[in-house]
Structure formats: structure tokens, C-alpha cells
Amino acid sequence: MLHPAQTQKEQVLKLKIAKPSTSGTYMSVFDFCAGRCRHNSESVMSFMFQVHENAYVSEFHHCFSLPSNSSGSTVTPLEARLNGINVVIGRQGESCDSVCKLNGQSCVLNKLLILNQCDIIQKYMSCKGACLASVGADQPAEVADDAPKHLNPGACLYTQTQSMLSCDGSHRHTRRLCPCA
Template identity: 90%
Template sequence: MLPTACTRFFLQTQKEQVLKLKVAKPSTSGTYLSVFDFCAGRCRHNSESVVHENAYVSDFHHCFSLPSNSSGSTISPVEARLNGINVVIGRQGESCDSVCKSNGQSCVLNKLLILNQCDIIQKYMSCKGACLASVGPDQPAEVVDDAPKNLNPGACLYTRTQSMLSCDGSHRHTRRLCPCA
């Protein structure tokens, strides 16, 4: 099937944008010679393509081009890393495994790392209290309003101990923020 004139224009416009990008930060650096060079450079030199410096962000092992949504405006790198993921807020005391399973999906463990940031949690949850560092396998989460006062009702929680992130973690006084696919 041949692309329509509109599709060709869109692809050409993206190609032109890619070829105008600088290879590096200094103003003296050159631009990419081809779309392939751009993609290869993004894979090798961009932290958006890998997690923990040794694993690709995507299970498809591909590079990311200029991220954009249907309106044509660019999206944040974090939003691009959540592409294809349904972010779901669980019920009180529910694990992400349970949350995702009830939607006919599975929890995507490596995406918990992306959701485990205050700005992301605050985008999805009310966080009436503060956003606090905590320890536990039930993060990222929000403490329910009727929780005991010493548990900071309304606060959002994230963990600094990333190895604790778990799809099966739960706590009777929190609601999880879950990545499902």
C-alpha cells in the first residue's frame, strides 16, 4: 500500500526534524546524516533507551524517534516510556498483580521504576499530603484518608530502595499505582 500525500508529508517533516538535530550539545557539533544515524545515536547515547545502563526500556529492543502524540506536540520522555502501559490505581489493600489481573492484564515490573517518582504519582493520584520516601513493597502508592494519623493519610509514597519494587506488594492502608499491559 502506497502512503498518501499527507502521510508522506508527515514522514518527510519528521525526517527533516531528525536531520536538523545536533549530534551533541556544543553548537559546533554537526547534524545527523540520515534517520538511521539518528536512531543509532539515540540507542547508543540516550538514557531514554536503556534502564540500569544494561537493559532496553522496551521489550522490543528498538530506539525511539521524536516522541509525539496525535496533536503533533511532543510528549515527555517519561510519558514515552509508559507508551502501551495502562496506569491503573488499585483499591485499598490491593496488589498490582491483582489490579492488573482484574483488568485482564499483567503487572509490568520494570515500569514500576518509572511510576516510582513523585511527579508521576502526583499526576495520577491526589496526594493531599506530601510525597514521602518510604520503605515497602507496596510503592508507589497513596495512603488512604482513613489510615491512622501516624501513617500520613493522603500522602503519596515512593521508595528509594528500587529493589523493593514489587507487583505483589500491598498494604491495608494504601492504594497502589500500577503499570498494566
């Protein structure tokens, strides 16, 4: 749950409220937490469950914040956006469409943007080489160890051209990191 004791007051009070009818700043940490709760997709059900999207996940109307693991560290806000996504490493030469289909799922194109970052790629893939910016519809990906030397075997690749991100892209020398649901 969101907890005022875990929220930095000085940052909250400077945060602008976006909605024009209520524009301004939050008056307290509690107001910030209440606002986050009302606008947090983790607190309400999505349309996928055949329920109005503003229905709370719990009958107790709890607000859910970022999950934490046993060491006390929290999942980054970026990683939290992968909730409900099955991140799958494809076989060499496979597109994310085929990777997800093999698991009875579909590739979620807008989640490729989240996976298309070195720190995220490195959590899932070995990335024995560097993490390099590249151009191609097959990213995010890792270059196969047996790839020609000029392709940087073992390196992880991301694209700086977000419009290149594609579920159907593939390359015979890469293994894709795929968001499936």
C-alpha cells in the same frame, strides 16, 4: 517523526555513540535522527506481535519520536517508556498483581521503576499530602484518607530502594499505582 528542526544541534554533536565498532560522535543532526530511528523501540515492532523485533511498525519505515499533545508540549522521555502500559490505580489494600489481573492483564515489574517518581505519581493520584520517600513493597502508592495520622493520610509514597519494588506488595492503608499490560 524525528525532525532535525526540533533537535538541538550542539547537544547532538557532543553525544557519544555507544557501539564500539562505530564509537565517536554524530557528524550531523540527520545522522543523530537516523541513529535514533534505528534504535528506537517506537519505530519497530516488539516480539509480542509474533514478528521479528526489527520489523518496522509502518511499511513506510517512519521513525517515531515522542508524541505531542494539542498544546504542543511533548511527553517526557520517561513517560514515553510507558507506551503500551495501562496505568491503573488499585483499590485500597490491593497488590498490582491483583489490580492487573482484574483487568485481564499482568503487572509489568520493570515499569514500576518509571511510576516510582513523585511527578509521575502526582499525574495519576490526588496526592493531597506530600510526596514522601518510604520503605515498602506497596509503592508507588497513595495513603488512604482514612489511614491513621502517623501514616500521612493523602500522601503519595515512593521508595528509594528500587529492589523493594514488587507487583505483589500491598498495604491495607494504601492504593497502588500499577503498570499493567
